[in-house]
Amino acid sequence: MSTSELSEQRAGRPDEIEAVPVRHPGRWIASFVVVVIAASIVRSVITNPRFQWHTVGHYLFDPRILHGVRITIELTVLSMIIGILLGVLLAVMRLSPNPLISGSSWLYIWFFRGTPLLVQLLFWNFISALFPRIDLGIPFGPSFIHANANTLIPGFVAALLGFGLNEGAYMAEIVRAGMLSVGEGQTEAAQSLGMGRLAIMRLIVLPQAMRVIIPPTGNETISMLKNTSLVLVIASVFDLLFEASQIYSAQFNEIPLLIVVSIWYLALTSVLYVGQYFIERRYGRGFSRQQRVTMRARWLGSRGNPPVTDTG
Amino acid sequence: MSEPMVKSEGVHKRFGQLEVLKGISLEVQRGEVMCMLGPSGSGKSTFLRCINHLEKINAGRLSVDGELVGYREQGGKLHELPEREIAGKRAEIGMVFQHFNLFPHMTAIDNVMLAPVRVAKVSRGDARDRAADLLERVGLGDKLDTYPVALSGGQQQRVAIARALAMQPKLMLFDEPTSALDPELVGDVLDAMRQLARDGMTMIVVTHEMGFAREVADKAVFMDGGVVVEAGRPDEVLVSPQHERTKAFLSKVL
Numbered sequence: 335m336s337t338s339e340l341s342e343q344r345a346g347r348p349d350e351i352e353a354v355p356v357r358h359p360g361r362w363i364a365s366f367v368v369v370v371i372a373a374s375i376v377r378s379v380i381t382n383p384r385f386q387w388h389t390v391g392h393y394l395f396d397p398r399i400l401h402g403v404r405i406t407i408e409l410t411v412l413s414m415i416i417g418i419l420l421g422v423l424l425a426v427m428r429l430s431p432n433p434l435i436s437g438s439s440w441l442y443i444w445f446f447r448g449t450p451l452l453v454q455l456l457f458w459n460f461i462s463a464l465f466p467r468i469d470l471g472i473p474f475g476p477s478f479i480h481a482n483a484n485t486l487i488p489g490f491v492a493a494l495l496g497f498g499l500n501e502g503a504y505m506a507e508i509v510r511a512g513m514l515s516v517g518e519g520q521t522e523a524a525q526s527l528g529m530g531r532l533a534i535m536r537l538i539v540l541p542q543a544m545r546v547i548i549p550p551t552g553n554e555t556i557s558m559l560k561n562t563s564l565v566l567v568i569a570s571v572f573d574l575l576f577e578a579s580q581i582y583s584a585q586f587n588e589i590p591l592l593i594v595v596s597i598w599y600l601a602l603t604s605v606l607y608v609g610q611y612f613i614e615r616r617y618g619r620g621f622s623r624q625q626r627v628t629m630r631a632r633w634l635g636s637r638g639n640p641p642v643t644d645t646g
Numbered sequence: 647m648s649e650p651m652v653k654s655e656g657v658h659k660r661f662g663q664l665e666v667l668k669g670i671s672l673e674v675q676r677g678e679v680m681c682m683l684g685p686s687g688s689g690k691s692t693f694l695r696c697i698n699h700l701e702k703i704n705a706g707r708l709s710v711d712g713e714l715v716g717y718r719e720q721g722g723k724l725h726e727l728p729e730r731e732i733a734g735k736r737a738e739i740g741m742v743f744q745h746f747n748l749f750p751h752m753t754a755i756d757n758v759m760l761a762p763v764r765v766a767k768v769s770r771g772d773a774r775d776r777a778a779d780l781l782e783r784v785g786l787g788d789k790l791d792t793y794p795v796a797l798s799g800g801q802q803q804r805v806a807i808a809r810a811l812a813m814q815p816k817l818m819l820f821d822e823p824t825s826a827l828d829p830e831l832v833g834d835v836l837d838a839m840r841q842l843a844r845d846g847m848t849m850i851v852v853t854h855e856m857g858f859a860r861e862v863a864d865k866a867v868f869m870d871g872g873v874v875v876e877a878g879r880p881d882e883v884l885v886s887p888q889h890e891r892t893k894a895f896l897s898k899v900l
Contacts, residue, residue: 517747519743519745519747520747520749522700522743522747523741523743523747523748523749523806524749525700525733525736526698526700526736526739526740526741526810527736527737527760527761527765527809527810527813528733528734528735528736528737528738528761528765528813529733529761529764529765530729530730530733531729533764533765537760537764538749541751542749542750542751617751619751619793620750620751620752620753620793620794620795621750621751621795
């Protein structure tokens with residue numbers, strides 16, 4: 335293409351359209367209503383002295399509260415680890431060709447999803463009433479280790495068992511859904527290469543299932559973070575809410591301490607959001623042609639159209 | 647010639663009440679290329695999958711390289727092979743699928759390296775060299791670290807061929823390898839297969855590519871309704887078929 339032809343083409347290009355945009359009076363009215371409501375809420379929060387913001391500030395980094403935060407994080411992390419490992423195991427069992435194995439997985443899930451978490455927690459708390467002594471050994475044979483249930487399962491362990499075993503049932507369904515989302519062709523291709531069942535599970539199916547598993551698992555983790563406050567009923571595990579309740583029952587300042595608790599839960603949840611974003615990106619590899627869309631680009635980009643590049 | 651690579655005698659396969667294979671008997675010699683043709687639902691793909699034990703046969707005898715597929719014969723009785731041994735047998739047979747079935751979470755070279763490293767226990771370095779070499783041979787030397795999603799269908803299928811070859815199979819099975827491809831991408835895949843045939847690989851190819859079958863195959867088989875209607879040299883079966891059913895099919899395909 336010669337230069338004259340090029341310039342001719344440029345000259346022939348029509349002007350960019352500059353039209354008068356459509357007015358949206360409805361949007362303006364709606365925005366106005368929202369702003370008024372928001373402003374009145376903010377005003378009430380700031381001016382109502384009963385929020386006792388100075389007390390909130392005073393207790394936000396109180397050592398007892400910080401200790402409670404630590405226990406809450408520990409409970410969440412450990413329970414989720416138990417839940418996820420158990421979930422993978424139960425999901426693999428559920429998909430086993432052996433009816434006894436898949437059946438027992440089904441039974442487990444049925445039981446732990448079918449009873450309230452709070453009831454399960456209380457059960458674990460009172461386990462010593464059910465099994466005063468715990469013996470480890472050969473079933474129906476001699477036992478090697480004897481222990482008192484109360485010493486073997488203190489409050490914290492009871493809480494972990496309660497949360498972890500319950501979570502396992504929910505995670506099992508999430509993991510199973512993830513594994514079923516991986517096409518049969520993947521398994522067949524791996525089989526035709528001579529790979530065994532477990533290797534296929536670990537190297538082919540699970541890594542791909544992760545993409546489907548992670549978003550609901552993030553949900554579960556956030557639920558778990560907040561559900562750990564149920565340990566209040568065990569009364570020997572000093573998590574965030576329990577520590578706060580100890581303070582306010584002595585000082586009669588429930589509202590500011592509940593605000594402290596909410597601030598901490600919100601902060602921890604926000605951290606989980608960030609973590610989930612990075613894990614999702616890790617397991618999204620190979621599923622999108624646009625590799626590595628940064629968080630920055632996600633927030634800043636896709637606003638308006640990309641700049642038009644003239645390739646004439 | 648010595649023992650055939652694949653020997654099938656009266657092979658039957660049922661899915662529930664539906665009989666898909668109704669007695670398939672044929673032989674494929676070492677180094678031979680056999681093309682299987684026929685309308686969809688005729689049982690070609692099922693037969694291919696039986697050879698690799700992705701499906702279990704219900705009756706008849708099927709053997710690869712002189713050994714029964716999926717069973718051991720002992721004292722006049724058939725014993726099912728344990729999963730481990732079946733996997734070992736599968737490792738010696740390469741298979742290429744209609745929809746490629748590449749592992750999307752791995753790059754091209756990782757797809758090719760996977761089985762040598764995990765199944766054949768080759769060292770990563772050696773496996774990598776060989777995988778790069780194979781990808782080079784199918785014309786993808788510049789795509790080693792590309793994920794399948796960024797490859798065209800034809801490129802994906804060539805990675806799949808390299809992946810199957812990485813286990814140094816003694817037999818290659820192709821299940822409609824070009825059926826899911828855009829017409830202009832078919833050529834590259836067929837070239838890779840042609841090269842393979844020239845190198846002396848024993849191949850069974852389920853295909854609708856008449857040109858390829860006529861040019862490359864040593865034997866052509868026409869199947870319909872779960873039976874072999876006609877088998878023989880490609881020019882016999884494809885150019886001057888004896889059976890009406892074959893003639894009718896070919897007149898529609900060509």
